[in-house]
Amino acid sequence: MSADVLLQRLDKVQKSGRGWRALCPACGGRGRKLSITESDDGRLLLHCFAGCPAGAVVQAVGLTLADLFPEAPEDDKDKPEDRRRRRRAAREAQWGAALEMLDFEATIVAIAAADLAAGKALSDEDAARLALARERIDGARTVLRDLQPWRPSERFVSGEAAA
Ligand SMILES: [Zn+2]
Structure with missing residues (x-):
């Protein structure tokens, strides 16, 4: 899944360094406690500074952990x-x-x-x-x-x- 799909479901998204910060959908609050970054292999990494597990964060926006992985290239050479x-x-x-x-x-x-x-x-x-x-x-x-x-x-x- 591309980062955009996740970012669209989050509030107050702000670009930050190599990733983004946003409100954490799992624990709420007003601060941008959720950090989203993309690893070199295209995986989305989530970190809530209030300690929410990544599974809780994706669940709160209707996604699953599998969605954090890049889609498999449609390439027969794969x-x-x-x-x-x-x-x-x-x-x-x-x-x-x-x-x-x-x-x-x-x-x-x-x-x-x-x-x-x-x-x-x-x-x-x-x-x-x-x-x-x-x-x-x-x-x-x-x-x-x-x-x-x-x-x-x-x-x-x-x-x-x-x-
Ligand atoms: Zn949280």
Whole structure:
């Protein structure tokens, strides 16, 4: 996906050095906390200075982590192993981001659970954040389930693990 598609979905986009800064769609606020840069291989790299996982940022604008990867060139000279490598890199990035999201949101749930266990009531703000955590956990679980990372994948079957 080209950077434009993402940038169109963000607010207050401003060019900054080699990339852009924008409002973070996941955590909101008024500051341009989200940094967007493009890696040398055309991948879009997201960093929220408030700590939002990249998966949460793309989810908030209706995209997926796979969208952060450049489209495969429509070129017959493109070798099958290159295509496979790209697909694998995209899949592994999705798994990694889903795990990062689970880790992050599990912390939110754990804090709420500790408050409840201590007999404290959740504020409306806490309850809303907890609802968001549930939504993100569901999203991450869907990624992990659909991509079946825990099953042997082609890389083990095809002997490419050492590559
Ligand atoms: Zn954020």
